[in-house]
Amino acid sequence: MESNQSNKNIVWHKGSITKKDRQKLNHHKSMIIWFTGLSGSGKSTLANLVEMALHSEGIRTYLLDGDNIRHGINNNLNFSPEDRKENIRRIAEVGKLFVDAGIVVLAAVISPYAEDRENARSIFGPGEFVEVYVKCPLDECEARDPKGLYKKARAGEIKNFTGISQPYEIPVAPDLVVDTANSNLAESMKLVHEYIKERLQL
Ligand SMILES: Nc1ncnc2c1ncn2[C@@H]1O[C@H](COP(=O)(O)OP(=O)(O)O)[C@@H](O)[C@H]1O
Ligand SMILES: [Mg+2]
Numbered sequence: 001m002e003s004n005q006s007n008k009n010i011v012w013h014k015g016s017i018t019k020k021d022r023q024k025l026n027h028h029k030s031m032i033i034w035f036t037g038l039s040g041s042g043k044s045t046l047a048n049l050v051e052m053a054l055h056s057e058g059i060r061t062y063l064l065d066g067d068n069i070r071h072g073i074n075n076n077l078n079f080s081p082e083d084r085k086e087n088i089r090r091i092a093e094v095g096k097l098f099v100d101a102g103i104v105v106l107a108a109v110i111s112p113y114a115e116d117r118e119n120a121r122s123i124f125g126p127g128e129f130v131e132v133y134v135k136c137p138l139d140e141c142e143a144r145d146p147k148g149l150y151k152k153a154r155a156g157e158i159k160n161f162t163g164i165s166q167p168y169e170i171p172v173a174p175d176l177v178v179d180t181a182n183s184n185l186a187e188s189m190k191l192v193h194e195y196i197k198e199r200l201q202l
Helices: 005-009 019-026 043-056 081-100 114-122 138-144 149-154 185-197
Strands: 031-036 061-065 104-108 129-135 176-179
Touching: 019 081, 031 043, 031 081, 031 114, 031 185, 043 061, 043 104, 043 129, 043 185, 061 081, 081 104, 081 114, 114 129, 129 185, 176 185
Parallel strands: 031 104, 031 129, 061 104, 129 176
Antiparallel strands: none
């Protein structure tokens, strides 16, 4: 999607209350934790558990789950590579607003293309975008099949399914790797939770 040409006549209006001011009020930094991985790898489960842990510690959080976002702001997008790009762009832009608002954002999105993830990272400041690769082999994701989607994809009922009829490009330099096939839920959650906690201090 081309950006709007009339943007050149739109001037940024700087507010007086800054991201730093909002972070100060919250007593912690804000950032986006971007969970990427195959369907069924554990992104939503982990993001939810990490949010619960942070919330109970008084950290202001918000969970942007790709599936949920597709019910609302992204409900006009499908799963073609172009629409996936736009899906990621919007989730990143929404995430950026939340980070500006002083929130720790947990984004759970397959985001199969490295370029789209890099574009997402590029709109954030240093240290604000934490890429978590939720690693799990395709056969294990398929065995879990928590939503029955692999079964449908194998039967040809779903086109453009990541890992089956579309690629998943493995992150080359993620900030964190969580191997959910070889660690249990509690261990996986702890890894991400501790990584974030160490980076919250203003
Ligand atoms: N270590 C783990 N971390 C996260 N999920 C796990 C782990 N081990 C098993 N699972 C299971 O894998 C499934 C992942 O599903 P889900 O979180 O919906 O995946 P995604 O959001 O990536 O599509 C859940 O049923 C979850 O209980
Ligand atoms: Mg999910």
